[in-house]
Every structure is written in structure tokens, then in C-alpha cells.
Amino acid sequence: MITSTFRGLPGIGPSRERELWAKGIRSWNEVPRSGVLLSPRLDDGLRRGIDELQALFEEGDVRGLARRISPAEHWRLWPWALGRTCFLDIETDGFTDVVTSVAVHGEDGPRAFVRGVSMNGLGEMLEGYDVVVTFNGASFDLPVLRRAFPGLPIPPVHVDLRSVFKRLGEQGGLKKIEARLGLTRPGEVEGVDGYEAVRLWHRWDDDRDLGALCTLVEYNLYDAIQLRPLFDIGYNRLVEQTGLPIEPVRIYERGDVLYDVSKILGELRSRF
DNA sequence: CCAACCATGAGAGTTGCTGT
């Protein structure tokens, strides 16, 4: 949790942070107001720093807190910022910046935004979040979205699960990592990948193949939905690896959204 | 108080990898 974070305060790196935890200081409010902890100078910067962090925390200022924490540690905002966090994945037509489908999964369930069908409302939905979680979004999804939709209110705090899992020693793409973690997908979208998504889009765009469009959207939705349990698992493992003195989170189960997905696909079909 | 040494942090440049 974010309140156990001391790394990034003046003079505090990974090892001094661990030192604080080892001394029994597990969160900001456990820092004694007086007495020598690390050294007079470091303690001074530490006490000043946590006063500011604590104030932002109490205001629920996710953005302000993120600005004060190194981006590599933004994962620690989980699960405190759960209600302010969305999971996002996009599909494109291949090698250009044409975005064919965007799936966003947030507190109110998943939604799909389809090119030429239902792209309106993406900005309004994203505006409701402070944190966006992706897989490789730093290199792909977010830059493409920025170019395709200038001015789109993409949440300012970004957690890229690709780097989370790389840090945990898990190489490979999203599908490979899902398989290793035992996360499965329903049969109709199993085996679909980004390249297949390109072909599905053309079957719809060129031949009005509605089944292909539905498969594409369903695939896109599951990409976004799976990011949630993936983040839970990655978070728990990072907590363990870094020795953060906090409890693991419960792994999200997608049972609750199965109905949402079939409802979205039903609405999509009913438009044609 | 000082000098020497050590651990840590910060910055710069390089490499490897994944998305559709």
C-alpha cells in the first residue's frame, strides 16, 4: 500500500526504505515525531516529506500522490486507488494509427468503444479515472490513442503491467504470461491475438461480417478484463519481493463481468 | 574535530523487448 512508501523522499532509496521497515516503521504515521531514526538530516527530510504525503492521502488526491512517487512505484497505489483505476486495451487496423476498438474496464464494469459504431463517450468515461492500467501501453496503446484522439483525457497515472512482470522476471507477451499464471479465456476468444484482431476488423469493415466484429470486441474486452487479476497477482508478488509490510489483495474473479460482456455483445448485434 | 572509507543515490548512456 502507498502509505508504506518512503522511497523517493530525499536521500531515501530502496535500502533505507527497507531499513525503516526493519525498524518497525511500516507506514507514514508510524514515524516518530522526534528522536533519531536514520540520521538528523535524513530524518528531517523524511518528516517533512511524509507530512505532505499524508495530507495528499487524506484528501484522496491520487494524482498529487503519484506526482510525488517514482513512476516505477506507482503500482503501490493499488488497491487504495481501486475506485479511481481503469484497465484499458485497444485494437488497431495493423500498422497505422486507426483505432478499431477500445475496451475500458473500471469500477462500473467493462465498456467497449468501436470505430464507426460507438466511439462516443470514451473521453467521458476516461475522465472519471486517475489511474490507467495497460500491458505495454507505454509503448503502444497510450501513444496511439494520443495520436488518434488528440486531447483525449487519458488518466495521468499509468501502470504498465509489462514492466511490472518484467521486474518479477516474467518475460513474454500478455497471452504467454496469462497462460503461465493459469488465467484462461472463454473458448470463442481463446487463441485470438493482436494479428487476428486486425483480420477480424477487415472481415467486418470490408464484408460487414457481424460475427467477426463481435469476436473482435469480445477479445478486446477480455484483454482489458484480464488486466485486473493480472495486476492483483503482480501486486501481491511485488509486495512479497520488495518486503512491503502489508497484506496481499484478493485475486479478482471475472465471474461478475460475464453478464456485462454478453450484454455489450447483444447490444452491438442489435444495432445491425 | 578531521580524514579515510564505505554505502547509497542520482544522472547519463546503452540494450532488450512488446504491442497490432
Added chain:
DNA sequence: ACAGCAACTCTCATGGTTGG
């Protein structure tokens, strides 16, 4: 094909500790 970033490595600066 290629953007973009973290990890890695290297170097330099900072600050703490130790022993006198």
C-alpha cells in the same frame, strides 16, 4: 517496422560511520 521505457551499467556526488 518502430516507439518508448525500464533495467542495466557506469560514473560521480553525497552523506554516514569509524577511529583517532
